[in-house]
Amino acid sequence: MPSPNRFSPPAAPPPEPLAVDSDVVVILAALLCALICVVGLALVARCTWIRRSSAPPPPQTPANRGLKKKILRSLPTESFHPSAAGRPADCPICLTEFGDGDPIRVLPQCGHVFHVGCVDTWLGSHSSCPSCRQILVVGRCNKCGGGFPAREGELKARDDDRDPDSFLP
Numbered sequence: 047m048p049s050p051n052r053f054s055p056p057a058a059p060p061p062e063p064l065a066v067d068s069d070v071v072v073i074l075a076a077l078l079c080a081l082i083c084v085v086g087l088a089l090v091a092r093c094t095w096i097r098r099s100s101a102p103p104p105p106q107t108p109a110n111r112g113l114k115k116k117i118l119r120s121l122p123t124e125s126f127h128p129s130a131a132g133r134p135a136d137c138p139i140c141l142t143e144f145g146d147g148d149p150i151r152v153l154p155q156c157g158h159v160f161h162v163g164c165v166d167t168w169l170g171s172h173s174s175c176p177s178c179r180q181i182l183v184v185g186r187c188n189k190c191g192g193g194f195p196a197r198e199g200e201l202k203a204r205d206d207d208r209d210p211d212s213f214l215p
Contacts, residue, residue, distance in 0.1 A: 112171040113182065121169075121182075123162055126150045138177055139164035156180045 126133070126144040136143045137150075137160050144150060149162040158177045160168075168176045175182060 111173070113169045113173055118166060118169055121151055122154065123149055123151050133159055137161045137164055139168060153182060155182050 126146065126148040128135075128144075128146055133144075138158070139160055142161075144159075144161070150159050151162045151165050152159050153165070153175050156175050156178050158175050160176070165176065169182070173182055174180060
């Protein structure tokens with residue numbers, strides 16, 4: 047019987063180990079990390095796009111554009127007299143003292159006092175008091191009595207008549 051080694055092909059020598067350069071391994075690892083990051087960012091962008099397109103738009107708040115000139119002219123203007131009790135001595139906007147006879151404007155909703163020029167500049171771009179930020183003009187129907195109370199006593203009378211459980215002015 048012939049020996050099994052004679053009919054079998056000669057055994058191949060074992061392959062030599064591949065010499066892998068460490069720089070190539072680092073470059074391949076960096077490329078793999080970059081690929082994973084790009085795929086992750088693409089998924090986040092896709093989810094954001096889908097979420098943004100399916101969500102209802104946020105409610106639009108009206109811009110604070112200031113008072114119209116007609117309303118600005120209708121605000122009460124007085125002359126400052128140092129003998130008037132309860133009035134501040136200086137303008138909170140420009141920080142200068144009121145002089146005798148200076149034109150001042152008393153805001154009807156809150157009663158704060160300012161130089162006419164100072165508060166008119168402010169009210170040209172804002173619709174609220176510079177001190178307390180109370181909205182000065184609320185959209186009202188002309189038929190139902192919208193208007194400005196002229197004096198502080200009128201404000202007080204209006205506040206006394208108001209229902210304490212009501213949130214509306």
